[in-house]
Amino acid sequence: MKLEERGQKILMYVVIAVLVISVGWIAYFATRSGRSLEVAPRDDKSPANLAAMALREKLVLEEPFRRLGVHRSPEDPKTLVVGGDVEFSEDIEALKAWLQENPVAGYQIRLEVEAFGD
Structure with missing residues (x-):
């Protein structure tokens, strides 16, 4: 046994x-x-890219950035476009300060300003 x-x-x-x-x-x-x-850079699941994606989403969702119309450029997904209510110059300054404190690695910021004339 x-x-x-x-x-x-x-x-x-x-x-x-x-x-x-x-x-x-x-x-x-x-x-x-x-x-x-993975075929596109945004499909990258590396920790650095996930952190950058989180920062981009934070830019899109949080005030004052939502008022500024922060979005990804359709031509270049690595470019964030700010094209909203530019009447709030303090918001643009807040955006610049926030980006200096929280850099989005490998991404550019482009300001699109629409001129309203007579």
């Missing part, structure tokens, strides 16, 4: 090892396939 118990313990350890290795390989291939499908 002692041989049977020892065989059962060995079998249990083998099953656990196979499960652990299988989960590891599944996790490896799942993350690897995600990287291989």
Whole structure:
């Protein structure tokens, strides 16, 4: 009987090892396939790009930036365009100050000012 118990313990350890290795390989291939499908820079899931995306979203969502109409340029996704209510010059200064404190790595800011004339 002692041989049977020892065989059962060995079998249990083998099953656990196979499960652990299988989960590891599944996790490896799942993350690897995600990287291989990336075709555009904004699909990059690197920590630096995720941080830049979070900063861009913060620019788009927070006041005073929402009033300024911050959005991505359709021609160049690495350019943020400010084209809103430029009557608020203090908002533009706040935007500049915020960008100096929280740089969006690799992104440019372009101001689009519409002139309202007679």
